[in-house]
Amino acid sequence: MRIIGGARRGLKLAEVGAGDAAAHLRPTSDRVREAIFNLLINGPYGNPVEGARVLDLFAGTGALGLEALSRGAARVAFVDDGTAARALLRQNIEKMQAMGVTDVWRRDATRMGPNRGAGYDLVFLDPPYGKGMGEAALASCIEGGWLAPGAIVVWEESAAPVPPEGVEVLDQRRYGDTLITILRAPA
Structure with missing residues (x-):
């Protein structure tokens, strides 16, 4: 795994091999990550990455947020909320020298609770596939005020997700076993 583009392009991240099923670590492949960022930056959404406050749910190794x-x-x-994931995440944050611009929270993404700060402009949602956790996490984020008005959500799942009412599906693309859905939160 490596950073695909931008200022830290080519930086090698901590190795996880094929992932850790027991810890639910299933890193987004470089190819899918590159496709996601091409869609975001070159798509019809403006550039939702530049200057954004990003929320990476079910972060795992943190590759999406670090990208x-x-x-x-x-x-x-x-x-x-995984111990193995947070250990890898901290290693990757150190490799990126990004300690001052990142937060790592041990929390169940399906029960976020109330947000005490500003909403997030861009959300990556990469739950364990087929368990309905993405739906619960997104609903929890909306309820808790975690999303900025009109925030872009990138949802990685194996099948078409069912977003909460008021969330608009903007695009869907399949890459092997992975279905990427780009959504917009209510304004």
Whole structure:
């Protein structure tokens, strides 16, 4: 795994091999990550990455959030309740030298609770596939005020997700087993 583009392009991240099923670590492949960022930056959404406050739910290794930082995001909050994931995430944050612009929270992404700060402009949602956790996490984020008005959500899942009412599906693309859905939160 490596950073694909931006200021830290080519930086090698901590190795996880094929992932860790017990820890639910299934890193987004370089190819899918590159496709996601091409869609975001070159798509019809403006550039939702540049200067964004990013929320990376089910962060795992943090590759999606760190890629956003490399491409100009202002700050990234990583959420994961797995011990193995947070250890890898901290290693990767150190490799990126991004300690001052990141937060790592040990939290269940399906029960975020109330947000005490500003909403997030860009959200990466990469739950364990087929468990309905993405739907619960997105609903929890909306309820808790975690999303800025009109925030872009990038949802990685194996099948078409069912977003909460008021969330608009903008695009869907399949890459092997992975279905990427780009959504917009209510304004």
